[in-house]
Amino acid sequence: MPNTLNNTLMIKRLIVKDWQLMKKSLAAYMIGGVVIIGMMGMATPLMFNSGAIMMITLMIVIGSRSAVELVVNEKKDQTLAFMMSLPVTAEDYALAKLGANLALFLVPWLLLVLGMLLVIVSTPVTNGVIPLVVLVSLFILLSYCCYLATALLTYSEGYTITVMIITNLLLNGFILWIIRMPAVHQTLEASTASWNSTTLALLAAGTALVAGILMLTAYLQKRKTSFL
Amino acid sequence: MLQGNGSVRLFYLDNLRALAMLAGVFFHAALAYSPMAQPFWPSADVLNHPLFDVVAWASHLFRMPVFFLLAGFFAAMLLHKYGDGAFWQNRLRRIGLPLLLFLPLLTLAVGVVMQFGLAHVQQKPPFLIFIQSMISMTEPPAMPLSTMHLWFLYHLLFLYLLTWCCRILLNRQMLSWFTELKPNALVLLSILACVPALYSVPVPFPAPEWILPALWALWFYGVFFSLGYACFSMPALLARLDPFRHYYLLLGAVSYAIYYTLLPATLMPQSQPQGWLKLAVTLLESCSAVLWTLCALLYARRWLNWNSRALAYLSNVSFWVYIVHLPLLFFVQFVLIDLALAVWAKFILSSGITLAISLLGFHILVAPTRLAGVLASRQRR
Amino acid sequence: MQQYAFDMRNISIRYPHFAMENLNLSLAKGQVLGLVGVNGAGKSTTIRILMGLVKADAGQVDVLGYKLPAQQVQAKYDIGFASDDMRLYKNQTLQWHMDFIHSIFPNFDHAYARDLLQRFELIADQKIKGLSHGQRVKACLLLVLARRPKLLVLDEPTTGLDPVARDEVITELADILRDDERSVLFSSHNTHDIEKLSDQIAFLDRGKLLALQDKESFVQSWARFRCQLLPQAQDSIPGAVSIRRSGQLAEVITDQCSSEFAVALQQAGFKVIEQHRMSLEEIFVANVKRNR
Numbered sequence: 001m002p003n004t005l006n007n008t009l010m011i012k013r014l015i016v017k018d019w020q021l022m023k024k025s026l027a028a029y030m031i032g033g034v035v036i037i038g039m040m041g042m043a044t045p046l047m048f049n050s051g052a053i054m055m056i057t058l059m060i061v062i063g064s065r066s067a068v069e070l071v072v073n074e075k076k077d078q079t080l081a082f083m084m085s086l087p088v089t090a091e092d093y094a095l096a097k098l099g100a101n102l103a104l105f106l107v108p109w110l111l112l113v114l115g116m117l118l119v120i121v122s123t124p125v126t127n128g129v130i131p132l133v134v135l136v137s138l139f140i141l142l143s144y145c146c147y148l149a150t151a152l153l154t155y156s157e158g159y160t161i162t163v164m165i166i167t168n169l170l171l172n173g174f175i176l177w178i179i180r181m182p183a184v185h186q187t188l189e190a191s192t193a194s195w196n197s198t199t200l201a202l203l204a205a206g207t208a209l210v211a212g213i214l215m216l217t218a219y220l221q222k223r224k225t226s227f228l
Numbered sequence: 229m230l231q232g233n234g235s236v237r238l239f240y241l242d243n244l245r246a247l248a249m250l251a252g253v254f255f256h257a258a259l260a261y262s263p264m265a266q267p268f269w270p271s272a273d274v275l276n277h278p279l280f281d282v283v284a285w286a287s288h289l290f291r292m293p294v295f296f297l298l299a300g301f302f303a304a305m306l307l308h309k310y311g312d313g314a315f316w317q318n319r320l321r322r323i324g325l326p327l328l329l330f331l332p333l334l335t336l337a338v339g340v341v342m343q344f345g346l347a348h349v350q351q352k353p354p355f356l357i358f359i360q361s362m363i364s365m366t367e368p369p370a371m372p373l374s375t376m377h378l379w380f381l382y383h384l385l386f387l388y389l390l391t392w393c394c395r396i397l398l399n400r401q402m403l404s405w406f407t408e409l410k411p412n413a414l415v416l417l418s419i420l421a422c423v424p425a426l427y428s429v430p431v432p433f434p435a436p437e438w439i440l441p442a443l444w445a446l447w448f449y450g451v452f453f454s455l456g457y458a459c460f461s462m463p464a465l466l467a468r469l470d471p472f473r474h475y476y477l478l479l480g481a482v483s484y485a486i487y488y489t490l491l492p493a494t495l496m497p498q499s500q501p502q503g504w505l506k507l508a509v510t511l512l513e514s515c516s517a518v519l520w521t522l523c524a525l526l527y528a529r530r531w532l533n534w535n536s537r538a539l540a541y542l543s544n545v546s547f548w549v550y551i552v553h554l555p556l557l558f559f560v561q562f563v564l565i566d567l568a569l570a571v572w573a574k575f576i577l578s579s580g581i582t583l584a585i586s587l588l589g590f591h592i593l594v595a596p597t598r599l600a601g602v603l604a605s606r607q608r609r
Numbered sequence: 610m611q612q613y614a615f616d617m618r619n620i621s622i623r624y625p626h627f628a629m630e631n632l633n634l635s636l637a638k639g640q641v642l643g644l645v646g647v648n649g650a651g652k653s654t655t656i657r658i659l660m661g662l663v664k665a666d667a668g669q670v671d672v673l674g675y676k677l678p679a680q681q682v683q684a685k686y687d688i689g690f691a692s693d694d695m696r697l698y699k700n701q702t703l704q705w706h707m708d709f710i711h712s713i714f715p716n717f718d719h720a721y722a723r724d725l726l727q728r729f730e731l732i733a734d735q736k737i738k739g740l741s742h743g744q745r746v747k748a749c750l751l752l753v754l755a756r757r758p759k760l761l762v763l764d765e766p767t768t769g770l771d772p773v774a775r776d777e778v779i780t781e782l783a784d785i786l787r788d789d790e791r792s793v794l795f796s797s798h799n800t801h802d803i804e805k806l807s808d809q810i811a812f813l814d815r816g817k818l819l820a821l822q823d824k825e826s827f828v829q830s831w832a833r834f835r836c837q838l839l840p841q842a843q844d845s846i847p848g849a850v851s852i853r854r855s856g857q858l859a860e861v862i863t864d865q866c867s868s869e870f871a872v873a874l875q876q877a878g879f880k881v882i883e884q885h886r887m888s889l890e891e892i893f894v895a896n897v898k899r900n901r
Contacts, residue, residue, distance in 0.1 A: 007682060013712055020705075021698060027393035034386060034441060041440030078696040082749075084662050085690035086713055087682045115440065122373045122439055 007092050014088065014096035015103065018070050022104060025065060032058050033108055037115040043123040051119075055112050056140065056171075059105075063144040064164050066104045067151045071097055075155035094152060094221040098214070101148050105141075113137045128190035131199040132178065138206040139174050143167030145210050149217040178202070240533035241298055242605060244524060246543035247532075248294045249550040251287055253586075256377070256554060257579040258284040260561045261571050264495050270342065271561035272353035275571040285432050285491070286484055289513065290520035292380060296449040297521055299384055300456025303391055308460070312392070319388055325602055327381040330551050334376055337555035345562040353565070373439035377554050380449075386441045387453050406458070411468040414458075415476075415518060421451045422514035423507075430500050431491060431509050452521060459525070466529060473526040480519035487512035548594050548603045549586040557582045613671065614638050614760045614792030615659060620668035622654065629654060629816035632668070636792055636809070643807030643824075644796035645893050651816040652796040653692070656764045659794070660690055673759055686714070689758030691749040693768040699738035703731060703748050707755070714756045722755035728781055743774030750778070754785060761793040767802050779805055800890040810889065814897045824889075831892045832866035833885045834874060835859075842878030850899050862887070862895050 019026070036058060040051035074080045074097075083093060116133055119125065147163040154160070178184050183198035195203075259265040259272075262280045266272045306315045345356050352360070362368055375382045409417065425448035426433055436442035459465050490509045492499035501509050532539075560578045569577070594600050616635040622628070629651050636642045646652045657663040658670060661681030670677040675684035697706055703726075711717040726733060729747035731740075740748060746766055753761065766782075767775045779802050786793060786806060797803050803810060810827055812819040820827075836859045846852065848865040859879060863870055874881055887895070 010682075010713070017709060021701070023396055027396040030389060031393050031397075034390065034446070035443065038441050038443035038446065041438065041442065077699065078694050079698055081692055081695040082697060085660070085685065085688075085695070085753075087685040089661070089678070089681055092682070118373070118439055 007088070010086070010088050011092050011096045011099065014083070014093065015100040018096070018100035019104070022066065022069065025069070026104070029058065029062050029108055033112060033115075037112070037119075040116065040119045043119065043125075048119065048123070048125060052116065055116065056136070059109055059112060059137075059140050059144075060168060062108055063105050063140070064147065066101050067144075067148050067160060067164075068157070070101055070104075071148070071151040072155060072157045072160055076157065080155075090224060091222055095218070097152060098148070098217065102214075105144055105148075109137070109141060109144075126189050126191060127193045128187045130193035131195055131203075132184055132188065135178055135184075135199065135202055135206065136171075136175055138203065138210075139171060142206055142210050142213075143171060145213045149213050152217055153220055238533070239535045239539070240528040240531075241301065242543040243532040243539045244294065244528040245298050246539065246546040248291050248298070248524075249546035250542065250583075251291050252377070252550050253553045253557070253582060254579055255284050255287050255291060256557055257561070257575055257582065260578065261575055264491070264493070267354050267494055267496055270345070270353065270355045271558045271565070272355065273561065273565055273571070273574060274351050275574065277571050280575070282488065285488065286516075286520075288432055289484065289517045290524055293449065293452040293517050293521040294524045295380065296384070296387075296452040297456035297459070297525060299387070300453035300458075301460045302456075303388060303453070304457040304460035307391075307395075316388075319385070321602060323381050323384055323388075326547075326551060327375075327378055327385070329602075331375060331378055334378065334551075334555060335374070338376065338558065341555045341558045341562070344559065349562050350566045374437045375439060376437055377435070378551065379435055379437045379445075383436060383441060383445055383449060386446055387450055390446070390450065391453075391457070407462060411465065412472065414455075414465075415469070415522065418451050418455060419511075419514050419518045422448055422518060423510055425451075426510045426514055426517075427507065430495070430497065431487075431506070431513060432495070433513070451518075455522075466526065469522060470526055470529070473523055476519040476526070477523045480516045480523060483512045483515040483519070487516060544604050545587060545590045547605070548590050548599075549583065551603070552586050552589060553582050556585050612638055614640070615670070615672040615794070617655070617659065617671075618669045620655075620658060620665045620670070622658065622663070622665045627651065627654070627816060629665075632816070632818055634811060634818060634821070636794060638792050639790050640808045641786060641793040641795060641806055642809045642811060643803030644794060644811050644813060645798065645800055645803050645889075646796070646813035647798055647897070649815075650798075650813045652798075652813055653764055654816075655813065656690075656692070656762055656794070656796060659762065660685070660688065687759040688762060689753035689756055689760070690762045690764070691746075691753045691766055692764035693746075693766060694764075695749055697737045697745065697748060697752075700736060702734050702736050703740075703751075704733040706737075706748070706752055707733065710752050710756065716757065718755050718757055721757070722751060725751040725754060741774075743770050743778070746770060746774070746778060747781075750782070757791075759791060761791055761795075763793065763795045765797055766795070767797060767799060775799075775802070782806060800888070800893055804889045812893055812896050814900060817900065819896050819900050827889065827892055828886060830866050831862070831864050831887045831895070833887055833891070834861045834863070834871075834879070835882045835885075836861060836874060836879035837882055839878040839880055846873060846877045846879070848873065850895055858882075864892075864896075 032054075036051050036054050039047045039054070042048075074083070084090070088096070113134070116137075117130065120127060120130060120133065143164075146167055147160050150156075150163045151160040179188075181198065183196050187194040187196075258280045259269045261273050261276045262269070262284055263276045263278055264281050264285070266276065303315070303319075306318060310318070342356070342359065345352070346360055346363075349356065406414070406417075425444040428444045433444075433448065436445035487509060490501065490505065490512070492501065500506070557578060560581045561574075564574045564578055567574075594603055614636045618633055620632040620634075621630050627649070632651075632655065634655065644652050644655065654663065658665050659672060659677070661670075661678035661684065664678055672684045673687050675681070677684060697703075707717070707719075707722055711719070725731075729744075729751060731744060731747060731751065737745065737748065750763075750766065767778055770778060783806055793806075795803065795806055804824065807824055809821065809823045811821040822830075838854065838857050838859050842859075846861065848863050848870050850862045850864050851860075852862075853860045861874065861879060871881060871884075
């Protein structure tokens with residue numbers, strides 16, 4: 001038996017289990033997502049802008065709730081011992097958590113970002129805002145990776161919430177900073193999305209940071225000697 | 229389709245669905261000869277007759293609602309019989325796959341037919357003239373992304389997703405409020421529920437063809453989808469509604485008569501009713517839509533619940549015919565525009581030729597291939 | 610064919626306020642070993658090392674023929690583990706947990722699970738958050754037992770239970786353990802529970818293994834003597850663990866109780882008034898005091 005069942009299967013089961021645990025929240029997020037995309041699809045400036053704000057809020061809610069519910073609460077509610085009694089190593093478990101959380105966040109994140117881009121491309125909203133939208137979305141993903149990493153490495157509610165607050169505050173600063181940047185600001189009204197060296201560099205840096213944080217988390221998790 | 233323990237096949241549901249799909253072909257064919265649709269219908273003919281408007285807009289009120297009501301019924305049945313996993317597998321194969329497969333092909337085909345129309349039609353419809361002026365601009369704007377007449381598949385996928393969400397979030401207690409309502413209270417509630425959605429769009433309600441889901445359409449068609457879901461979940465509901473069918477038919481007809489007289493002469497944005505008038509028109513529209521949709525189901529239950537070779541054939545081909553008919557219809561109607569024929573002849577010819585080519589296509593491209601598993605309904609003999 | 614359910618050799622681990630040096634502990638197949646220790650004695654650390662959840666600084670751990678922590682995945686298919694600080698998912702039902710465990714362990718015994726549901730008076734469709742602590746412990750045990758593991762590791766399963774629930778759990782557990790031929794490691798600071806369930810008993814204190822014997826040997830070799838002190842009474846007696854004097858009387862505890870020891874007492878100037886058998890708790894306390 002042990003030889004026929006490998007750990008990929010166990011990791012998959014743990015991910016499915018986490019998704020089952022989040023089923024109600026997922027259903028609520030989906031309804032929220034459909035309504036928001038629909039609002040943005042009405043293509044009036046009021047609906048588009050309030051939809052965009054609600055979408056950012058929804059992404060933050062999904063990210064923070066999944067990190068707290070699936071990682072921090074597992075320690076707090078003492079279900080971690082139950083999970084670790086199953087045929088998994090600490091690494092498998094951490095990998096499953098990373099996978100479950102990333103999928104949980106990335107799926108709605110991608111859908112919402114694509115939906116938003118679709119709205120921009122197919123409405124009078126100028127395509128010049130595309131770099132701004134992409135960079136802000138990437139920043140939200142980066143923030144998410146930061147507090148997911150904190151949750152996975154510390155299992156501490158305090159630290160995780162602190163990082164959430166800091167990254168959310170930084171998001172406002174980031175939006176202001178990037179909008180004032182001439183490279184972004186001057187092309188906002190353009191009819192096509194214009195990527196220049198500054199925005200491309202920001203995109204590359206953001207992507208590299210996301211990958212770096214995830215890899216560092218996996219590496220540090222592997223070095224842990226005590227898991228409970 | 230089968231109900232309950234799977235031993236009884238409800239033929240009237242299959243038959244009704246097939247008829248609703250085929251009625252779509254005639255509805256689209258009629259729009260070319262409708263005075264109201266002249267400004268926006270791509271293949272609008274120089275000839276038209278108000279009778280086309282009367283019949284086409286009447287069928288418009290219940291044709292797609294019937295389809296969504298049946299979709300809700302079948303969704304409940306599939307979920308009941310096979311559970312979530314098999315449900316999604318089935319729906320993605322029967323709804324998602326055709327959408328993915330045919331939307332690009334149809335977009336391409338309609339593009340080619342439009343090019344044909346621009347090049348060869350002498351008496352161009354207003355819509356073609358508008359397209360021509362757009363193309364001749366120095367910086368022609370991009371065409372909006374459209375799901376065309378496949379919007380119903382696209383929105384249906386969203387309704388399935390919302391069904392999944394509601395099944396998780398709603399419990400028996402919440403639902404009991406609805407299930408304990410008297411039949412006519414449920415009908416009244418459905419009529420009122422449709423009003424906000426219909427009020428937010430022009431009259432008659434348009435097709436939500438844009439690439440993003442339309443909230444009003446999810447709401448409006450969601451009411452019918454839920455009614456269908458309820459019809460399966462509460463098997464006694466239809467029997468309880470049945471005694472009222474003649475009243476529904478009559479009340480729906482009276483509503484439609486008033487609604488029709490209040491409709492503007494042409495369906496341009498500037499001629500739309502406003503304020504209280506709009507509310508009244510919307511209420512009548514909603515009333516007819518709900519009552520006639522229920523009538524369609526109740527009468528079909530009495531008169532269409534039998535299995536014949538002809539009806540089985542119709543239900544087998546209807547999905548394919550509906551998917552491919554639009555570019556064919558445009559093409560035929562473009563050819564007919566410049567011909568000196570009577571308006572009735574044009575209508576019969578365009579519908580007939582479109583149907584004939586679609587059926588030919590079915591026997592060449594679908595029946596002998598794997599597409600049959602996706603597009604044709606199950607053999608019922 | 611290895612004969613040990615588990616074998617821990619020369620285990621050392623060091624935390625800021627706790628150290629375990631050269632711990633050797635093993636359990637023969639089919640035996641029930643009770644691990645007794647006060648809070649902080651190192652019971653949970655020992656069990657966590659055994660489960661591969663904590664990596665020891667030094668030493669070797671073999672469980673059911675697997676090296677830990679390297680082969681913990683394979684080993685855990687055959688180990689059933691439940692502890693007092695283990696909780697189930699509060700918003701899910703016991704049935705959900707049973708299905709989840711079944712998806713991982715295909716040989717999950719549904720008939721046995723149904724039997725345990727009845728014996729523990731549990732309802733499968735009840736959410737975990739609606740269960741009492743005692744019911745939660747029983748639910749955990751049900752999930753573990755229905756897997757029919759070769760080695761059962763129970764870390765303080767009766768802690769925090771009210772006396773009635775504890776008695777129920779212990780009685781059921783004793784019944785179940787009699788039914789099956791499986792190896793069990795059972796830790797508790799409650800010696801009564803250990804006494805009821807175990808074949809062998811190990812005392813652990815401050816990271817050290819103080820004693821490891823079968824239950825009967827403990828009870829037979831330990832005794833308390835009430836003696837009258839004779840004028841020639843000596844200060845120490847070979848084989849005495851402790852001597853407590855009070856006026857002309859003394860209480861002597863030994864772990865080498867035999868007719869020879871009674872003679873030795875007499876010769877050392879201690880006239881035996883009465884001899885008592887000691888409870889496991891008394892033996893444990895005496896053992897700890899001797900080693901501190």
